[in-house]
Amino acid sequence: MPLASSPVPSILKSSKTTSRTTAVPSIAGKKRTMIEMDFSSQPSSSSPPSDAGSRDGPPPLKRARVQFDATAEKGKQNEKQREKSVALIREEIRRAIQRHVSGTDSEGYDQIKEIFTIDPKKPHDDDSSEIPSPTTIKRHLTGLLSNISALDRNCSGLVNAVLSSEWLGRDESYVKLFVRFSGNLCAAHTGYLRSVLKMLVNYFGEVPKGTGRIPGYSNVSHEEIYERVHMALRYIMQLLPAGSGTLSPILSAQFPFDTDSARANVAYTRNLLKIIDYAPELRAEISALITERLVKIDVQIQIDMEEFEDEVGEDLLEDLSRPVDFSTVDDDDDDDSDVESIISDDDTTDVDTRRLKTVKDNICKIDSIIDQLFEFYSPPFNHGTADEKNSALDLLLAHFESTVLPTYRSRHTQFLVFHFSQFSPDLVERFAGTCTHIIFSKTQPAIVRQSAAAYLGSFIARGKHVPSRVVRDIFELLGDHINVLRATYEGSCRGPDLRRYGPFYATTQALLYIFCFRWRDLTTAAEENDDGIPILEDDDDFDMEDVTFPPIVKEILHRAIYSRFNPLKVCSPAIVTEFARIAHHLRFMYVYSLLESNKRLRMSTFRSITTLADPRFSIVEREIRAGNDGGDQLDAYFPFDPYQLPRSRRWLEGDYIEWRGIPGIDDRADDDSSDSAEEGDNDDDNNDDDPTATDEE
Template identity: 65%
Template sequence: MVSVITSSVSQSKMLTSPAPILKTSKLKTTGVKRKMSEMEELSLSPPSSVASDASDGAPSPKKRARVQFEPNVEMRQLPLPRDEMVKSAAVVREEVRRAIQRHISGTDSEAYDRVKEIFSADPKQTNTNNSNEDHHHSYNLPSHTTLKHHLMGLLANVASLDRSCNGLVNAVLNSDWLGRDESYIKLYIRFLGNLAAAQGTYLGSVLKMLVGYLAEVPRATGKLPGYPLVRLSDIYTRTHMALRYVIQLIPAGSGALSPILSMQFPFETDSAKTNIAYTRNLVKIITYAPELQADILALITEKIVKVDVQIQVDMEDFEEEIDEDVLHDAAGEDEDDADADADADDNASVMSDDSVDDDTKRIRTIKDNICKLDGMIDVLFEYYSPPFTTGTLADKENALDLLLSHFQSIILPTYRSRHTQFLLFHFSQTSPILVDRFATTCVQLIFSKLQPGIIRQSAAAYLASFVARGAHVSGEVVRDVFDLLGMHLTNLRTDYEATCRGPDLRRYGPFYSTAQALLYIFCFRWRDLTTAATEGATLDEDEDMEPVTFPPAIKEVLFNAITSKLNPLKVCSPAIVAEFARIAHHLDFIYAYSIIETNKKLRVSSFRSLAAFADPRFSQVERETRAGDDLGYQLDAYFPFDPYQLPRSRRWLEGDYVEWRGIPGLDDDDEEDEDDDEGDEGDEGDEDEDDLGESESDFDD
């Protein structure tokens, strides 16, 4: 049909052309006949004047050419070739430059708004229409080439994108870019770097946008129409590529990134997958931004400790409902794309199901937190492992120094942390030198009078638990630590005893925490404290232990402390006191049952009133924050390296742990009843025996 119209128009032009045309060309009869035959084939009748003019020569200037159209012919507009529809990069670059300049000058923002709409368009809208209707609804969406040319135009004019162009810049930053092809990804990353370098005010926005893709990624990010599927792992890789480019291009990039990483950390209520993915990506940032190592690891440790504490609080409320099945069900899974989508659906359905009772929801929350904690700690174990397994001694010491700094600033001051500290427990045992480093750090904290009492008390618990439970802690280290703590206990007893009127946890806290540490070490490592072990002999746990002797200094330290007016057996945890009394009596070390029986009739409140009478500062006795019972005058049976239960990360601790070993001749069925009678020394209201209990089996709960 186009050819028909063209032919008719050509004839019309020829008939109405000026006379000079006829002087330079003549119509051939054969040409006219050919055109006539073509028109007949297309059912178009030629104007009558065409034939006569062709034979006579010149057309009459007064006659107007007449064109007749067949009324039944379908009229259609044929599309132009694609190369003609898309403007060249140079043309687009110039258009973008003019649009930005006119917008900045305030003369015209229409072209500027059109550029902004190109990046604001949602490419996923084409999926909502049928294929036969796409050309009606999606023609306004920019093509890949159009989008790329406009981004190139912005890159060429990045120096002009000041604050007045904030809307356009935000449209580009919020556009769908991660699901496109590699060439566009590289161009987009170049734009981010040049934008942040040329316009420093956008650096924070660029980094915040990139960090936002390190945790939970929208499900459709890697599924743009017309592009191959981009997997979640590739999305993370592209995001890290952009982050690396920006912070290496801009000197201030790392400093600006650190607070954003903290601010963008997933909330505690977010799913386990979200927190684990973000933790993994934070650790990966260290590989190309080593200057952020300390900040990133401290941030992760702080978040892990918070989750760890919350789990302990929740599990205490649901002790009967939480069992081994919960731990196994909470084992983490790999972050596959399909699994991530399914997990998002499952998590949404769980949280939005109003038919589930509150207790069931809380148990599900505990399971998710256990999975979250397990996965995040496992990431840290993986990160710290290489320097301790294949690194030099200097590498090991540097890594341990980093762990120790986080231990003192984050882990140690936090009560009820149950699992995070096992990073130190495991890696400190990889070398005898590192064992000494960790033990020395705890000893210094215990001895330092500049430290708050609560920190000194926690350090004593950590040291005692490390020495008692560490399988790679040698007998020599056990004896050295016991001697140091024994000397410290003697010095404290000498200082306090002169003014002591009775047991008082608030006034003599360092003494009681040190005494409890020694009792705990004795219960687990008494074999390493015997005279035979001191002389280099090894005791077989299956053979008869009698007679067993101990160096006089060990017995003297504990005996003098137990029989002093400070009366540590009244203040120390009843569970630990009971187990110490049982073992010490069997080994003929110290007979403590007489003191325990006397303490049952002793009320600490009377000594509080005497202390208040002697010193008005103690007239209001506050509850000790670390006390484990309702009365507030007894130490909690908190030892940080109690058995590790997380299902995935527990593999790192294989071979590191000293399990409770029975005592030949004592741990049998015939003496269980006697243990119940003699070991129950608790006062009225004492219920804090659930952590360690009254028998040896409770030490591994």
């Protein structure tokens, strides 16, 4: 019969007559037969061998081949599953989102979210297979980008998972894809803009430990992390120019706290200034934010240094002021403070150590931040046009009026405007005009007017590039102002009273301070030979016998000093004493009799607080007994006294007029100046060791 003569059954019935070419027609057939054999029951000992050349039973090698092929097949299936095509993943994501939004099924949605929530840095243990491969996560992000319009607020969980995922430590192609996703997400759904911006700004401070360290990828430095964040932020600002309105409050809210490290504050400030390059509309707001935080730290430093001065001595304070190198900002190791090496364990406690650490950290913060601001403002003043210089100074003056001027005891922040205002005579006059406008304004609070007088007096006295003509003009302008105040209030004045006549005393003290430093520019010779530059020659060029002053100079001070206001009673004793010495030696005015009369007023002892300023004009506090009609005494606060921060003071070299004292009395060798400063005495002895003739402690 035809059926019996068919060769197929005979081959399946008997393995003895089966040859290799007829039993296994193809490699695929062989594999299939081998896999079926592996998962079938064990053959009995009487079963015939499949190979006529081997009749002793199935060799072990054959079973090993079966096991190997099964594992390979399973691995290929897993690999195939992981490497789905972009088109397939795109469709899966679309369906998963659609089902999630409709509420029918969220399993696929949760699986996609899990891909981005798995920590790629977790140890490779038994669950390591759960970590998605770089190809998988990249293709899923591509699929999300293709379905960006569907990621509305119903998919906020998935979006937040993507934004919180590790992206900064991956390869450059993935980073660029993530940046595209973030930008398109904000453009398609503006509700996510704040979340995206906040996520990016969060990396501007101290980079969280472990960021940029993903197994299987090259380590990414902190500096490169900052660059990647700026790349993303720049892209979003280009897509959404109006996004700067959302970014500004986030920058303010994310600014490091006062208790955060110096490294965090310095890094955040540096990144804020970089934003201005691609978002210039935020220039004023960013610079104002930095100035505001800077002043806050500045005031705290001044308070802390005054508290420590009587406790730890100048040597330790000098160590605290050593510059800190932030060029290693990329290092992960903490570089907080090595104050412990400075402090002796024998005479300090844990509380003292913590306080000193705080002081040093604050010094590092303000020194490095101001250094960055000097560098930021320099280009327009060094290479810009007149309009660019005026525009930059406008910004500095705006911050000065709104933040620096109303703040009591700011010590360093104001040196930005001090330095850049001296780049030209026109800029000098602009700053001086700003201060005089505030001093003369009747709408300003008295305390602000007093502060403006202190700033103007210190600027004119200390500014090395302030022309002689400007010194005389400001001196006469302030003199006219106190004449107006004297004519207005002297009729009702019964004696010195700082609380009632604060602006008068502040302006008079500014004049006394200017006279002490710039009397050479107020002389008749300087007025007759005005060439527009300050008189900075050696005192040997002056013939003290021939020094004379224009009548207006003497008239201004004489009327103010001998008025009912009695300013020598209220002004700082340090300044009054120095003025009396100079005026007497130059035969300009004799006020010692008035000073002796003032001593008969009831008052207690003086307590001198030497600050970072010139010790000659240190802050002097006096305790007044109850019932003294004289009231409180005016602080000797002159905000442009010598600058001491170690790193940023390089910008102010050549900006100062140093204290030179009285010719013929306070002369001394230059090599004795440091020894004089270390003495720290406050007596009025006119010898070579008098500390009042030096600018540094």
